[in-house]
Amino acid sequence: MINSGVCGFRTCCLRLHCFPEKPLFLSARVSSTCRRRHLLTASSVSGAKKKEKKEKIIVISGPTGSGKSRLALELAKRLNGEIISADSVQVYQGLDVGSAKPSPSDRKEVPHHLVDILHPSADYSVGQFFEDARQATRCVLDNGHVPIVAGGTGLYLRWFIYGKPDVPKASAEITSEVYSELAEVQRNEDWDTAVQLVVKAGDPKAQLLAANDWYRLRRSLEIIKSTGSPPSAFRVPYNSFREPGDSSTTNSSHDVNTSVDTMEEPKSRELDYEFICFFLSSQRVDLYRSIDYRCEDMLSGSDGILSEAQWLLDAGLDPNSNSATRAIGYRQAMEYLLRCRHQGGRSSVGDFYHFLSDFQKASRNFAKRQMTWFRNEHMYHWLDASKPLEKVLDFIYASYHDESETLVVPETLRMRKDIRNRREESELKSYHTKNRHFTSREDCSHILDWIRRTQG
Numbered sequence: 001m002i003n004s005g006v007c008g009f010r011t012c013c014l015r016l017h018c019f020p021e022k023p024l025f026l027s028a029r030v031s032s033t034c035r036r037r038h039l040l041t042a043s044s045v046s047g048a049k050k051k052e053k054k055e056k057i058i059v060i061s062g063p064t065g066s067g068k069s070r071l072a073l074e075l076a077k078r079l080n081g082e083i084i085s086a087d088s089v090q091v092y093q094g095l096d097v098g099s100a101k102p103s104p105s106d107r108k109e110v111p112h113h114l115v116d117i118l119h120p121s122a123d124y125s126v127g128q129f130f131e132d133a134r135q136a137t138r139c140v141l142d143n144g145h146v147p148i149v150a151g152g153t154g155l156y157l158r159w160f161i162y163g164k165p166d167v168p169k170a171s172a173e174i175t176s177e178v179y180s181e182l183a184e185v186q187r188n189e190d191w192d193t194a195v196q197l198v199v200k201a202g203d204p205k206a207q208l209l210a211a212n213d214w215y216r217l218r219r220s221l222e223i224i225k226s227t228g229s230p231p232s233a234f235r236v237p238y239n240s241f242r243e244p245g246d247s248s249t250t251n252s253s254h255d256v257n258t259s260v261d262t263m264e265e266p267k268s269r270e271l272d273y274e275f276i277c278f279f280l281s282s283q284r285v286d287l288y289r290s291i292d293y294r295c296e297d298m299l300s301g302s303d304g305i306l307s308e309a310q311w312l313l314d315a316g317l318d319p320n321s322n323s324a325t326r327a328i329g330y331r332q333a334m335e336y337l338l339r340c341r342h343q344g345g346r347s348s349v350g351d352f353y354h355f356l357s358d359f360q361k362a363s364r365n366f367a368k369r370q371m372t373w374f375r376n377e378h379m380y381h382w383l384d385a386s387k388p389l390e391k392v393l394d395f396i397y398a399s400y401h402d403e404s405e406t407l408v409v410p411e412t413l414r415m416r417k418d419i420r421n422r423r424e425e426s427e428l429k430s431y432h433t434k435n436r437h438f439t440s441r442e443d444c445s446h447i448l449d450w451i452r453r454t455q456g
Contacts, residue, residue, distance in 0.1 A: 054274040055141050058400060060150045061086070061157060061374060062280035063367035064100075064328075065291040066385050071280055071392060072150035073106055078397055079146040082111040084136045086129070086151025086160065089327045092120045094312075097298050098305040098329040113140075120312055120324035127169055130159045137273075146400070154373040155215075161275050161379060163237035170222035178221045179320075186214055197221075203230035210372070276399055276407070279380040281371060281415050285427045286386065288364050289434075295360045296437045298329065299447065306447070309333035310454060328366050332359045337455055345456025352444045360433055375417045381407060382415040 058075065062068040072083050085091070089099035093116045102112055113136040118124055133149065133156070140147040149160065159165070170178070185194045191212055198206040198217055202224045209216050223231050281287065298305040309330055319325050319334035336355040340347045374380055383392055392413060399407050419425050438444055 054272075056146070056274045056276060056400060057137060058146065058148045058396065059086075059157060059161070059275055059277040059380075060148065060280065060396075061152055061154070061278070061370075061380065062385065063287060063370040064152060064363060065287060065294045065367065066152075066280045066282065067389075068150055068152065068280045069100060069102060071389065071396075072148050073102065073110055074389065074393055075396055076110040076146070076148050078393060079148070079400060080144075081146035081148045082113065082140045082143075084133055084140070084147055084149045085112060085114040086133065086149050086153050086156045087114075088124065088129075088151075088153045088156065088323065089330075090115050090151070091118050091124050091129075092116075092324045093118065095120060095308060095324060095327065095330065097303070097308055098327065098333075100294075111145075121315065121317060121322070123172065123175075123323045125169060126153075126155050126159055127164060129153075129156045130164045133160050152370050154370060154377065158377065161271065161277075163272075165234060165236040167223055167231060167234040167236070168226055170226045174222055174225045178218050178225065181221070182214070182218055183320075198224075201225075202228075203232075205230065205232055275379060276396075277377075277379040277381065278396060279374045279377075279382045279415075280385045280392075281382060282385040283424065284371075284419065285424070285431055287367060288428075288431055291363045291367055292360045292433045293436050295329070295356065295363055296435055299356065300437060302450070305329050305333050306337065306450070309337055313337060328362045329359055332362060337451075340451050340455045345452050345454075347448055347451045349441045349444060349448070352447060353438070356435075356438060357433065371417075381409050382417055383409065383413050384415040387413055 058079075058081070060068050060072045060075070075081060076083055083102075087099060089095055090101050091114055092099070095101070101115060106112075107115065114129070114132055117132075137147045137149070149157070151157070182194055182197070185191075185197070189212075194214075194217055195206050195209070198221050201221055203220045206217060206220050209220075220231050223229070223234075227233075282290070312325060312330065313334055317325050317334075319331045319338065325331060325334060332355060336347075336351070339351065383395075385392075395410070395413055419428065
């Protein structure tokens with residue numbers, strides 16, 4: 001059986017009989033030992049010990065399409081590791097293509113956790129991820145294996161490393177109310193109006209959020225509506241690991257970015273584990289090209305992302321209505337199919353290419369936001385994804401076994417965090433999509449035929 005759960009907890013029990021069948025629901029392997037455990041973590045530094053030797057956890061992140069999943073898989077083979085997914089879409093059953101979920105053969109070869117644990121009708125929060133991922137980590141370590149946490153959901157990883165904030169979770173009703181309240185201004189890309197709306201609701205620090213950080217803006221409004229207080233009224237563990245005097249600390253209840261370059265070593269020792277964190281990326285233009293091709297690949301074949309989007313619609317879900325249907329790719333595909341249904345199962349070539357372009361643009365923008373987020377996450381060592389995989393693996397393998405307190409990335413593997421030359425900046429400004437598969441009317445004819453057969 002494929003190991004797709006977390007040592008026996010959070011197995012699939014969400015009224016699956018109410019939805020169309022899709023043969024992808026795999027139960028988790030049960031471990032009685034791990035069922036008895038609940039969020040056991042390493043203790044803080046004791047005054048009686050100068051230095052406590054902590055258990056090690058590898059964290060691998062990177063923008064969408066950077067190759068982090070393959071890197072994690074190969075690393076797990078070398079280190080006798082198990083992978084804990086930090087991907088907010090891979091938790092959902094049936095959302096395989098659009099989340100680039102590991103294949104059944106990969107999951108059979110290397111145990112994966114937090115993959116296929118929920119039906120798409122359910123919501124999954126960062127707080128629940130913290131609970132699940134910490135329990136999975138404890139299980140992996142108790143099995144004598146190496147936990148490798150891999151994924152690109154930045155807030156998941158921040159909470160996983162630093163701890164869970166005290167901010168209460170909003171109810172489903174309030175979450176829906178906030179999405180509706182901000183939906184139109186977000187569609188119009190009217191960031192300033194949205195910020196003022198949240199400021200008037202009771203959070204003046206919303207003005208300090210990074211432009212177009214819609215997640216944190218929505219979260220702020222959720223907190224205000226749930227508690228009557230702004231996010232700054234609640235404790236966030238991440239704040240205590242910032243440098244004293246950092247001016248961005250006042251904004252940190254939103255989990256906004258900071259410009260600090262390093263973390264104080266004494267504070268890092270207060271973490272539950274020894275986290276060895278890497279961020280895999282490549283030159284921005286190369287990354288964008290790879291993402292565009294990847295979006296095309298997700299539309300190829302008979303079981304692509306459009307087929308999965310159709311399954312979501314047939315299950316009675318609407319686009320942008322919950323966590324799964326807000327995911328990039330699925331939201332665009334569901335909206336496109338709904339337009340086709342309203343037209344009696346017809347789609348023009350232009351409609352298809354417009355959908356593809358929206359899908360690619362949303363994916364590139366997501367990668368850009370990921371890079372902005374992790375540029376300010378100072379636990380991470382940036383690695384160049386264009387370098388040979390074996391060399392990257394050798395370096396991470398050696399870093400895991402290195403007992404020194406300082407990890408230095410060799411210049412041959414180091415990836416710059418910022419654009420620092422005019423040529424690269426010029427290439428990025430002039431970038432435009434060049435499709436590899438879909439370049440003419442004939443290239444999308446099979447998809448238009450499929451739409452006529454299935455959406456009429």
